[in-house]
Amino acid sequence: MNNKLTTLVLAVSVIGSVLLCSCDAATAVQTTTEPTEETTTTTTTEATTTAPRWETEVPEENPKDTTPYEKITLDGDKTSTFVSTDFCYIESEKYVLLLDRDIKLPGDFVTNVDAIISEIEGELGVSACPSDFSYNTIPDLSIYYDKKDEDGNIINPWEDWDIGAKIPIFLVTDREDKARISCASYDFTIICDYALFSDDLWNSIPSYKNNGWRRSKYVDYSSIAHELTHTITLRHCDQTNILCEGIAQYMGKKIVDKLAKDYPSINECLKGYNWDESNIPQKVNAKNAEKIFIDDYHSLSHADRGAEYYFGHHFWQYLFENYGDDAFVKYNNKMHMEKIKYNQSNYDENTVKEIAGIFKELYGDDIFSKFGDWCVKKNYLQNKNY
Ligand SMILES: [Zn+2]
Known part of the structure; x- marks a missing residue:
């Protein structure tokens, strides 16, 4: 936990205006064939925003439309493997994969991510690359890298690269086992999945090599769908903690369930999933659902x-x-119409009440009590466990 916090603090300090936070308890846990008491292999995490996007200006100074690193293409075959030996990238219609060194990609990875993004767009009814969003050049995430230039400075391989409306998806390793985790913001998606580490890298680090249970055999496409949902939805409007993690979690499951029958690698990643609901501090019912929504679990440690x-x-x-x-x-339409902006990292009860009001306007004043009744009837959110 401390390592995770350290990593996240580092991420915050480098990324600057974008605040990342994480929640390892709130993960879709993918178990391995030899489960132990600690079977988390890949984690989903969070994203928050600090500024409204639809009214901001593009602050680019010297946008570049090139990168010195090699462009790669995959062959689409799930049984083939590409391993990166240097920074490189893969471009698709709506995103660019930015590869760290020692990333191992199955040949069908792009096919699967393409399908996930299309499905998110279809399910939510919004574009992954909205025209009213102000796009920045690729942010500096060199905190994740350790390659240095001749002066000993960490290289930022994608510095100021302008990829327009495409989503920059960073595929990163964790050479020092700092418990890095996937996360996202409106500006980028970061995927850190042990299944995507090269075998050479994995075997060169004792804390990985000697703990094989930490590494799933399958790429966690549900986490990828979770994080991409963050980026796509946050490009449209701000959300509370509950709405932000909720839509990502909901889509992370929905998307892999829908795509599993047509995409064998996505189907494989479903094995062993456990949608654990044990971390509910209070059973949800008609009387408390609105209060909990407005509280937004903001004070939980x-x-x-x-x-x-x-x-x-x-x-x-x-x-x-x-x-x-x-x-x-x-x-989304209501948030824009009423010009509501919200910074998730800075809880503000009045704004969350305004957001709750949106749902009352849309679905009736009793929407939250009806939701609470539905939870009790379905036995959802009834598993208080601490
Ligand atoms: Zn999340």
């Missing part, structure tokens, strides 16, 4: 975080299943 994932997951599930496929579109 990092170690206890997780409830916002589960509450949010079921809240979005309730809306989509009972009120139609346009639940996010309606929320």
Whole structure:
């Protein structure tokens, strides 16, 4: 936990305006064939925003449309493997994969990520690359790298590269076993998945090599869908903790469930998934659902975080299943119409109440009590465990 916090603090200090936070308790845990008491191999995490996007200006100084690193293409075959020996990138229609060294990609990785993004767009009814978003050049995430130039400075391989509206998806390793985790913001998606580390890298680090249970055999496409949902939805509007982690968690499951039948590698990643709901501090019912939504679990310590994932997951599930496929579109439109902006990292009760008011306007004043009744009836969010 301390290592994780350290990593995240470092990330915050480098990324600057974008605040990352994490919640290891709130993960879709992918178990290995030899489960132990600590079976977390890949984790999903969070993203927050600090500024409204639809009114900001592009602050580019010297945008570049090139990078010195090699462009790679994959062959689409799930049984083939590409291993990066230097920084390199893969370009697709809506994103660019930015590879660290020692990343191992199955040949169908791009095919699967393409499908995930299309599915997110279809399910949510929004574009991954909205025209009203102000795009920055690729942010400096050199904190994740250790390659140095001749002066001993860490190289930022993608410095100022302008990829327009495409999502920069960083595929990173963790050479020092700092418990780095996947995360996202409106500006980028970062994927740190042990299954994507090269075998040479894995075997060169004792804390990995001697603990094979830490590494899943399967790429965690559910986490990738979770993080991409963050980036895509945050390009449209701000969200509370519950709404942000909830929509990502809901989509992380929904997308892999939908794609599994047509995408064998996505199907494989479903094996062993456990959608644990044990971290709910208070059973949810008609009387307390609105209060919990407004509280947004903002005072939970990092170690206890997780409830916002589960509450949010079921809240979005309730809306989509009972009120139609346009639940996010309606929320997004209202946020824009009423010009509501919210910084997740700085809890503000009045703004969260305004956001709760959006759902009341859309679905009726009793929307939260109806949601609470639904939770009790379905036995969701009833598993208080601490
Ligand atoms: Zn998240």
